[in-house]
Amino acid sequence: MSTLKLSLGPLQYYWPRSRVTAFYEQMARLPLDVIYLGETVCARRHELRAADWLALAEDLASTGKQIVLSTQVLLESEPDVKALRQVAENGRFLVEANDMGAVRLLQGRAPFVAGATLNLFNGQSLRLLARLGAMRWVVSPEIGAEKLAAIHAERVAGVQTEVFGYGRLPLAYSARCFTARHFKLQKDVCEFRCISFEDGLRLRTRDGDPFLVLNGIQTQSDRVQNLIDELPSLQNMGVDILRLSPQSRHMPQIVQLYRDVLNGTISSLRALDEMRAFMPAERCNGFWYGKPGLIQEAA
């Protein structure tokens, strides 16, 4: 049985700079093995510039945690590509490639993490990316346990598997900014309204049920995927890393509870019970069971 490591995924939301700094100061002290940094959602967000992220990476590296720079998912313009090139050629930190454009810049240059938006759905694609230098791949949240087991049967030795364990699911990306649209603004003059919504802007159905979350050009699930009670099966399957996705409040408690369950100091049942007060919404795990992502299956 493998020892599952814990990673902190890239911050999906747009927070004021001081907030980001304070957040990562907290994270630095937590039992996390890997921290992903960088703006992956929107190139217009600028509270932290590329140099700031690099400086933050440098600071956090001194904690002994593995630091990874994540690239922007949707690349539309030459400035986007230039920013990507800067990250890919940083020469110091591991990079998570979230677009094939990033893979092209990283292949043969340095080992990299193949991000979830590369859509690796089968062994053939995974082996190809491994040949090009992927030392780890992040499983698309759509892929459940059964499909993952089938891919694992063809996995190349030495390529780590990372699964999205906790957080609102990143479901979709668009050229359009839905936060700006909500305020009847165009993206180019968005007034950075998303900075007011530290966990995104909640969208409900017409009968009032929370359904999705608008986060700029990204759409997330309202429900929080939480695989805390799946840790034994994740380990048995040979998953190496479990990703926890940042939220504005109670993130230290969430990280600590995952660590406690992994250490065997508390049961997943008890952790789940404690987590209820720390989660921004109901939980779900449907994707893991090959079902609609929004449902919650009994483990």
Place this chain on the structure above:
Amino acid sequence: MISSHKVELVCPAGSLPALRLAVDNGADCVYVGFRDQTNARNFAGLNFDDRALNEGIGYAHAAGAQVFVALNTYPQSASWPQWTRAVDRAADLGVDAVIMADPGLMEYAARTHEHLRLHLSVQGSATNHEAINFYYEHFGIRRAVLPRVLALAQIRHVMANTPVQIEVFGFGGLCVMVEGRCALSAYTTGVSPNSDGACSPAKAVRWEQTPRGMEVRLNEVLIDRFAQGERAGYPTLCKGRFEVDEKLYYAFEEPASLNALELLPELVRAGIRAIKIEGRQRSPAYVAEVTRIWRQALDACLADPDGFQVRSAWMGALCGLSEGRSYTLGAFDRPWK
């Protein structure tokens, strides 16, 4: 092959009658899929078996038109052979190109069928020249279909930086999200465009007349409610009405089709190699009408791009065929974003 056209009109066909009508009405290329989850329009009663495809290829080739096969879903490890067989079938039947998204499958196709022309599907989510050149260098793709996210200036920039031909969507259903990077349907219904080849599937739809109006749900999630006399559209997830901060509106996009007809001269001047019409799930009559109008428009534009004028008859007819009877320029037009 109609070599005199430097811009190809690529039309959809979900059946042999639709393919014939597309060819008859002036399609340079017709794209189709097999009857299974190997393509992104995996709907009941739609698509081609080998016999129909063989007949369709014969019909198209006799008229000088080409046939492309979309194999543009992401194969699952457990059913991998189904996808490689689909590649083999397409190659053996003599299609003019296959349209793919999965890098593993492209690698298989490039290795196994040296002369098979590969196009990168919109489902491959390649929005920048670095990504497109990745597929070019590894698999020798000849053409890439751009996701519906780029403005015209961005498209020009991509074209200036890649040897790969560029195809863009001109008309039809509009994906608001980046194709290949949308799990809204999978999240809500369990049916994934990426792996099952369908979005917001009909089997998950439930209509119900209630005192508050006609409600439509996708797997129990309320997508919209229509008052008496209101036009009730198909509940595609991203075209529903939702509440955000107590405001009720189309949070993602109004029900409308993409129609880039007025941009034809700019697209032609930019060096686009092909214009794609969405809609393999639409009727043969729809395909015939849309193809006929776009053929006329494209011919007029190619003959005289500077003097090109959109005819109101074209727009009227296309509008009548559009979702919600309205249309948008989508991301071609920067303010849409």
